Amino acid sequence: DVKVTQSSRYLVKRTGEKVFLECVQDMDHENMFWYRQDPGLGLRLIYFSYDVKMKEKGDIPEGYSVSREKKERFSLILESASTNQTSMYLCASGWASATNEKLFFGSGTQLSVL
Amino acid sequence: DQQVKQNSPSLSVQEGRISILNCDYTNSMFDYFLWYKKYPAEGPTFLISISSIKDKNEDGRFTVFLNKSAKHLSLHIVPSQPGDSAVYFCAASEDGNKLVFGAGTILRVKS
Numbered sequence: 001d002v003k004v005t006q007s008s009r010y011l012v013k014r015t016g017e018k019v020f021l022e023c024v025q026d027m028d029h030e031n032m033f034w035y036r037q038d039p040g041l042g043l044r045l046i047y048f049s050y051d052v053k054m055k056e057k058g059d060i061p062e063g064y065s066v067s068r069e070k071k072e073r074f075s076l077i078l079e080s081a082s083t084n085q086t087s088m089y090l091c092a093s094g095w096a097s098a099t100n101e102k103l104f105f106g107s108g109t110q111l112s113v114l
Numbered sequence: 115d116q117q118v119k120q121n122s123p124s125l126s127v128q129e130g131r132i133s134i135l136n137c138d139y140t141n142s143m144f145d146y147f148l149w150y151k152k153y154p155a156e157g158p159t160f161l162i163s164i165s166s167i168k169d170k171n172e173d174g175r176f177t178v179f180l181n182k183s184a185k186h187l188s189l190h191i192v193p194s195q196p197g198d199s200a201v202y203f204c205a206a207s208e209d210g211n212k213l214v215f216g217a218g219t220i221l222r223v224k225s
Contacts, residue, residue, distance in 0.1 A: 045213075090157055101213055102148065102160045103160070105158045107157050
């Protein structure tokens with residue numbers, strides 16, 4: 001079974017704090033993604049990576065950065081957390097094959113910024 | 115500007131009946147479409163997909179229909195079961211690229 005593990009299920013942080021969300025996958029997937037899920041807006045792509053040390057901006061990258069030092073690990077960083085970053089954050093991974101866009105998701109991290 | 119739209123936020127269906135979830139898209143370059151299912155406190159899980167060269171794909175109780183001329187796809191679940199109650203996300207991709215998701219539809223199957 002593919003496993004995508006997110007380090008925290010719930011996080012509460014203060015405005016201005018630096019926040020790290022960690023994600024690890026065990027299937028040797030090339031591709032990794034960070035989404036946020038908000039009511040009425042669905043899943044929106046923040047950043048993605050197709051290889052180690054490679055990153056690409058998604059649709060809503062402002063206020064976020066990422067790090068991929070190892071193939072299995074993709075970290076999302078909120079440099080200075082703000083209340084509008086309160087959301088459910090979902091990490092996903094998948095193979096690089098163009099014929100298989102299926103993603104495998106972690107259970108999510110519910111982040112509250114106070 | 116949402117490229118993938120699910121215009122029904124919620125749907126309620128009686129157990130045993132058919133559930134039909136709809137999805138519209140605007141980008142004519144999308145060539146692969148997927149449905150994901152999400153339970154509370156869990157990540158989305160892949161349900162079924164369809165390539166743009168097909169108009170129908172079936173997997174057990176789940177069938178996805180694609181109407182390219184209308185830029186519309188639908189997911190049919192028959193018969194619906196209480197365990198199908200979840201949020202369903204429609205997603206699309208272009209040329210093997212990243213997925214674009216809709217806002218989701220909450221399905222409630224009443225027993």
